[in-house]
Amino acid sequence: MSPPRTRYSALALVRRGLTTTPWPRVWRSHEIAPTADVVIIGGGVHGLATAYYLAVNHGITDVAVVEKGYIGGGGSGRNTAIIRSNYLTPEGVAFYDRSVKLYERLAAELNFNVMFSQRGHMTLAHNDSSLRTMRWRAEVNKLQGVDSEVIDPAEVKRIAPPLDVSNATRYPILGALYHPPGGIVRHDAVVWGYARAADARGVRIHQQTEVTGIDVVGGAVRGVTTTRGDIAAPTVVNCTAGWSTLVSDMAGVRLPVSTFPLQAAVTEPVRPFLPTVIVSGTLHVYVSQTDRGELVFGASVDPFTSYSTRGSLDFTEGLAAHVLQLMPQLSQLRVLRQWAGLCDMTPDFSPIMGVTPVQGFLVDVGWGTYGFKAGPVAGEAMAQLIAVGKTPELIAGFDLARFTDGRLVGEKGAAAVGH
Amino acid sequence: MTHDVMRLSAQPGEVIDRARHVRFTWNGAPRRGFEGDTIASALAADGVRVFSRSFKYHRPRGLLTAGFHEPGCMVQVDEEPNVRGAHRRVRDGMVVCAQNAWPSLRFDVKAANQLVGRFLTSGFYYKTFMAPPQLWPAYERVLRRFAAGGVAPTTPPDVTYDQRFAHTDVLVAGGGPAGMAAALAAADTGARVMLVDEEPALGGHLRWGGAAQLAVVHELRNAIAAADIEVLTDAVVTGRYDGNWIAVLQRGLPHVTERLVKVRTRSLVVAPGLVERPYVFAGNDLPGVMLSTGVRRLVNLYAVRPGTAAVVFTANADGDAAAEDLARVGVDVRHVVDARSGGDIVRARGRGGLQAVECAGGPTIECDLLVTATGWTAPTSLLNMAGARPVYHPEAARFLPGTLPDDVLATGGIAGDGSLEQIVDHGRETGRAAARRLAGSRAGTANAEAAAPEGNAQIPALQVQRHPALFKGTTDGFVDYSEDVTSKELVGAVAEGYDSIELAKRYTTATMGPVQGKLETVNTVAVVAEATGSDVERTGTTVWRPPYAPVSLGALAGRIHEPVRRSPMHSWHADQGAAPLIAGAWIRPDHYGDPPAEARNVRDAVGIIDVTPLGKLDLRGPHVPELLNQVYVNKWSKLAVGSVRYGVMCAEDGVVLDDGVTGRLDTDHYIMTTTSSGALGVWEWIENWLQTERPGWQVHVTPVTTAYASMNVAGPRSRELLARVVDDVALDPARFGYMRVRAATVAGVAGCFMWRIGFTGELSYEIHVPSGYGLHVWTSLLAAGRDLGIRAFGVEAQRILRLEKGHAIVGQDTDGLTQAYGADLAWAIKLDKDDFAGKPELVWQRARDDYERLVGLQPVDAAVVPPEASQIVEGTSTIVGRITSSRMSPTLGRSICLGYVAPHLATPGTRVTVLLPGGVRIPARVMPELAHVDPGGLRLRAEHPWDGATRAVPSAPAIARSPIPVTEPAGVVDGWYVGTHRSPSPLRLSDRTAMGKTWIRAPREGAIAATLSPRGRAVRMADGSLACGFGPGEWMVLGPSADVQQTLDRLRELATESELVTVIDQTHGRALLRLTGDDAALVLSKICAIDLHPRATPDATALRTQVAGVTTDLVRDDHGGEASYLLGCEWSSGQYLFDEVLAAGAEFDIAVDGFGP
Amino acid sequence: MIELHCPNCGRRNVSEFRYVGERHIRPDPDVADPTTWRSYLYLRDNPAGWTDETWLHRAGCRRYLVVERHTVSNEIRSIREAMPVVASEADAPHAQPGRAQSGGSGESA
DSSP states (O other): OOOOOOOOOOOHHHHHHHHHHOOSSSSSSOOOOOOEEEEOOOOOOHHHHHHHHHHHHOOOOOEEEEEEEEEEEOOGTTSOOEEOOOOHHHOOOHHHHHHHHHHHHHHHHHHHHHOOOOOOOOEEESHHHHHHHHHHHHHHHHTTTTEEEEEHHHHHHHTTSOOOSTTTTOOOEEEEEEEEEOOOOOOHHHHHHHHHHHHHTTTEESSSOOOOEEETTTTTEEEEEEETTTEEEEEEEOOSSSHHHHHHHHHHEEEEEEEEEEEEEEEOOSSSSOSSSEETTTTEEEEEETTTTTTTEOOOOOOOOOOOOSSSHHHHHHHHHHHHHHOOTTTOEEEEEEEEEEEEOTSSOOOOOEEEESBBBEEEEEOOTTTGGGGHHHHHHHHHHHHHSSOGGGGGGGGHHHHTTTTOOOOHHHHHHHO | OOOOBOSSSSSSTOOOOEEEEEEEEEEEEHHHETTTTTTHHHHHTOOOOOEEOOOTOOOEEEOOSSSOSSOOEEETTTTTEEETTTTTTTOTTOOOESOOOOSSSSSBBBGGGGTGGGOOOOTGGGGOOOGGGHHHHHHHHHHHHOOOOBBBOSOSSOOOOOEEEEEEEEEEOOOSHHHHHHHHHHHTOOOEEEESSSSSOOOGGGSSOHEEEEEEHHHHHHHHHHEEEEOOOSEEEEEEEEETEEEEOOOOOOOEEEEEEEEEEEEEEOOOEEEEOOOOOOOOTTEEEHHHHHIIIIIIIBOOOOOOOOEEEEEEHHHHHHHHHHHHOOEEEEEEEEEEGGGEEEEESSSSSSEEEEESSSSSEEEEEEEEOEEEEOOOOOHHTTTTTOOOTTTEEEEEOOOOTTTTEEOGGTTOOOHHHHHHHHHHHHHHHHHHTTTTGOOOOOOOOOOOOOOGGGOOOBBBOOOOSSSSSSSSSETTTTTTHHHHHHHHHHHHHHHHHHHHHHOOOTTTTTTTTTTTTTHHHHHHHHHOOOHHHHHOOOOSSSSSSSSEEHHOOOSOOOOOOOTHHHHHHHHOEEEEEETTEEEEEEEEOOOOHHHHHHHHHEEEEEEETEEEEESSSSHHHHHHHBBSSOOOOOOOOTTTEEEEETTTSSEEEEEEEEOOOOOOTEEEEOOTTHHHEEEEEEEEIIIOOOTOOOEEEEEEEETTTEEESSSTHHHHHHHBOSSSSSTTTTTTTTBBBEEEEEETTTEEEEEEEOOTTTSSSEEEEGGGGHHHHHHHHHHHGGGGGGGOHHHHHHHHHHHHTTTTTTTSSSSTOOOOOGGGGGTOOOOSSSOOOTTHHHHHHHOOOOOEEEEEEESSTTOOOOOOTEEEEEEETEEEEEEEEEEEEEEEEEEEEEEEEEEEGTTTTTTEEEEOOOEEEEEEEEEESSSOOOOHHHHHOOOOOOOOOOOOOOOOOEEESSOOOOOEEEEETTTEEEEEOOOOSSSSEETTTEEEEEEOEEEEEEEEHHHSSOOTEEEEESOOOEEEEETTTTTEEEESOOOOOHHHHHHHHSSSSTOOOEEOOOOTTTTEEEEEETHHHHTTTTTTTOOSTTTTTTTBBBBEEETEEEEEEEEEETTBBBBBBEEEEEEEGGHHHHHHHHHHHGTOOOEOOOOOO | OEEEEEEEEEEEEGGGGGEEOOOOOOTTTTTTHHHHHHHHHHOOOOOEEEEEEEEEEETTTTEEEEEEEETTTEEEEEEEOOOOOOOOTOOOOOOOSSSSOSSSOOOOO
8 A cells, every 4th residue: 555645743743833834735636537447426434435445455546536515525524423333233233343443543544633532432221121222232242342331320420420320310320331442533534534545546536526417328337427527437336425315316226215414513612521422312312522622412313304404493402401411510501503414314224335226336325323433344345345346245234135125134123122 | 909990981872880889700809890891891991901811822812802702701600611701791799710721811831832833733633643543542631631611510500591482473683773673663563573682782883882873772772662572682593493493592581591582483684783803914813902893892881991002903984983982082092004095904013912013014003902993794694594695795895695585684784884874774674574574474363374475675775885805914813713723724724625615614623613703704714715716705605503602501401391191190109119110201110119029929919000101092983993903913803892802013014013902892992002102103003094094994093091090900819809899890700701891880980991911921900990080999909909918019020920921022022123923923913814004024024934033031040030132142153042031030930031033943942042241151941932931821811710709898989189289278079189279379370180071073074063163262162161172073172071971962963874973081081270360371482382472372262282392282261351271181291281380480470279160 | 493384273383293204105015016015115205305295293183294395495385184095096195104214213323
């Protein structure tokens, strides 16, 4: 693997600080080339990671990443940046565990500090059935070698002192699933790091370029039409979120996907006090404190489908009520900003990855609320599929055909039981 | 300490009350201000010039705007972090501290960051701390220490929050001249108007103007006081959401710290004025560099001298006015640099504060105040939230509103420039136009459509004056004061490739601080535009997202409404010290101290459990069997009257959805039970079939879950016990066998029904008692069974018993993908039925052999209970199943389980390996049946002959009780135990649950509908009862008694033969409250989103909506000239609703009234 | 908070309603092959634009409603009761199958 063109380091920072030499560009702009080996639709973490691994792992560099806005402007820039692998099914755990492993070494590999903070991830249980589901998850996790355990309220308090673990609350905390390797990452940095590293290896990133058509002849993809010109390519990958059905429709591929807004919010900064990521499924909230001191919140997706990212008041109201049930001392903290991203929900809350009935048209979609966590591993697996022509074992269970064959992935089991 | 060193003599527009001193502390030192001072103005009057340290470089910061968006004075007040010190008023005893400084504001250790600032440019952290990776956590700890902001409290602070709903025709955001004029003009048309301003008084920028402006303010204020306008001051419109749903955060109220007002407005008028823009140049953040509006606020509102010697850099009239103000109050204005004639300033110099200003091509002037007036930012946040994108006008050097949706209008400075007269005129026209839009919907009737929007075209546009494009001078300076981002850093980010406004914003964090771009957005865009060789127009802005100003979590949460449901026996459980189990909204007794003993008692003698939360649906009509066949996997055509059957429901994907029993009480009358958590879902599922797929079927479904107190009497002596309290049902097994249902009078209570079923595996009777008598029957059974060894058991004992019997629990022993064959339900599934929900998937599942099976399991070591969710494994880590339920069986003295295993392990006798959470692997055996105890069912059938000998035990007289605890004095009225107190209070809440309630379903149109009341109305009947049309074809008659049979007979006479008419006594199904008094609507507006204005909800309105999160029947039923509302909800939510109404009424001195005429 | 203009109850906050999902036709279960049946279960048009949906006015009239909504602007163009099926009508109303198309797992992090 060839290194990025200019290495970032403390020494380089000092040198530039003293000499005022400008830093080189992180990535270049390109005219649209008429052909490519691979066209990737979507310049988020999935698309860019796929491009990066194509170049690095397989030497495929004639790759065009086409992004209708700016890179990382979709789900990659709107999520709450939580990373974990404590899923329910063995296939889910194996998959996300690989992602955590990739994240752990990503800063060094990309020479871009993505600030992966493995501060621990705690899912609170407020009733017997969620405690049971957590034990289920912990047991499956441990069998896969993933550090995950059920802890009692005293331990919850020790690890996360701001939480109210008394019985005086409406939904007392009965225990938690604690997952030490989980944490948060700087989401923009992941996008930029992949973009910079992919660019350095010859991948062409086209921002402000929208795909307006996908050319399919005789059941095989031939290329794409964009607002800046056509690109002929034997392989086209749909790495979009929020728009995955609309993009797939262009290729005549229907997806079992419904798009829901997922909202998030951030407070004004306060001094660090919350050491871990806190999640409560019963109260529909997750919260972490960034290195800047802000609390970042998220909740479940909106109650009805929409392509709107305008955000709602009911979301912040519900969020505040639930956060204050966990940490009543925070009532004076103020929500500074709220926003929304789009989540493509599938019937089994699992992604759709791999081949479609249209030859050469591949999908990496339907990520629901889990897309950001899976960026590196999805890119690695999709790159392998493209390069080798065979679906990697790690993602075999996430194929599109499972919905017609009746082989849904069992992550929904947890969702149904753990509500 | 010398006070008021910078305080001026009285100013004409000052807002301070010099007669009232306020004492507080600043960084531990005592300080003094006047009533009306902000924290910042009081400190500035005392000579304070440095209020905070900046976020990244810890540079000392003074006042810039001295207003709401001041970035330099975020302070900690008592336990509250990040208070806007230039807006918050001082209060006696306040403890105010600077943030982001250590050990002190004057000497801040981290100020050393300034020295290494050249290395800490934006995004430096992305480029370092990567090696060695194991040191990253240490780096991160250091980085986190630099987080800015105040300190979050560690214990809940003593603050209160609440919310209320409001409905307006026109909401005006901004109380300046245009906003005030808009509100007045709208109110003139008769519209309902709300006017909101963030300052404690109306007037906008006129407040710091001269005599002429002040005169206009007074005139407008007087007119508003005389008009019918709801004015909220010290209140900020924080968001505009879809549907013109507006959030207003209000402070300065007597009863709460902050209140969030949620307003549904037909039109929104946005009139926030303009925010003055800083100028970017070297040293522009030195204390002493201020904006012209900041200077004018300090001088004119607070009578504070901002400095002693000043330079003024002006490009507009406001800058000129600032210079005049300063000269007037004796500040030495040493130099005025006029940008309109090409003047410029190069840099500000000073250490810790401004000392001199270097002017372009001119002298360096010593001064301690530099005033800049370089232009405006239009705070278009609310317009952005409505989907409008602002448009840049280069000649005016600012953004203006773009195309607006029909229900949002803009006026005042945000819309353009003009004389005060022109601005007021524009406001007036805008207010009129906003009001005109709703002329058509004025009637307040639900179905009236809004008149066609008329557009903004009718409002004469304001002129836009030319203004020099002044963003950045010749030197680099701070663009974002909150985030410490300089123009140089932005240029550097662009050069690196972060070359769109969004990427540059994300990379440098410019505009992402507490002020959220109000001050810095335009400058950021301008700097990025210059760096990219583009212009402001093409570069565009970032999207302004809600909220407009930060909103506290407390206000967003308000009073937290978490509905709680309680059974009629709740008080008994609490008295017995039952351990509570929170199951959704229900609070249930988990156990009474010793669950295994409770379980053993059921096997040995008799136990009683409260199962009220079981979902119960009353099904009536000729097509009930068809419906049951459709939703259950089993067959229902031949269920005889008096029989009960267990049924399983699947969704269309074949996944087990719910289970329960359904009994046939009469030819066309069935009762279905569901799981507790499935009650609502099953009801809606059934309605979906009836309303959308099978509309031809005549079935009326009525939820009666909490109309009945349900209790299960289980154990070998249960028959003997029941014989003592039931005298109208023959209990011998030949006449009342297993899976049979009977109507019964229990402990003197008529209208009960009971069926023999066997969830626990014992002979048992599930008795359903009208809720008001639940506690009476419960205690009567306990009293009657004392010598039989009766003992209450909780949910945990029931779990043990059902597991011994091998009864699966949907949701625990099945999950979101479990299709029915996997759950060992083959015996129930009848694929030969024509159609039922999920049938195709079950057909295909049966043909496969690859699914996991639910089996009974017993560990070989009888003493080991594998925790639920333990995995069943093969080899080192292959998962081949899991334990879903496990307990130590008191009956067998060994551990027992249910669980799933892969098909090849499902054969009885197979040994499997269970991996315990600790890592130990234990062997377990697959059992031949799910049932561990009494697989043959002999115990629950209990068909041994019974002599029928009884010892009648007299019950206490049956007295009904409401779900709402009675307030003394109390007595028995008409068989109900009720409060008898008469309150003289003008606002009264009383429990009217004892009133009769008859539920009627009939065709929507026809004779019955005509006799009762139209939908949405409450009509007083000849007998004094009140017929309320709550829904289509659905009425509730509230009256003294509920003689169902009589009502039914009467209605049947009216109906034609083919029409289905259902009448159900819901007296025990619903709690009923009455809220009376002139403030009743105000109380309800805190917990109910419905518009209660008399125009929208006049007397005799009947509707169903949500109140405090509970579905509630609401009737406006005025009494004796007083406004009065009846509120009805499910029985189990009665106490919750009562408590919520009381809490909402606390600030209005609500009183509890007894039950009376 | 958008409002839905319920044909029975008038304008009400959307929080009183439950979103059920896109409307679609239930195939005849006796003849549907797996592809047809599972298309009914899982496939959605998911358009960015106008779409017909089923909603339930849960806290009001408790009627299932057919709502024509724009999924980008969230505007409502029409709303009516899910009226009885008329066999000959081409676009006869049908219901959403199974459990509601969920708004997702409670836990998303």
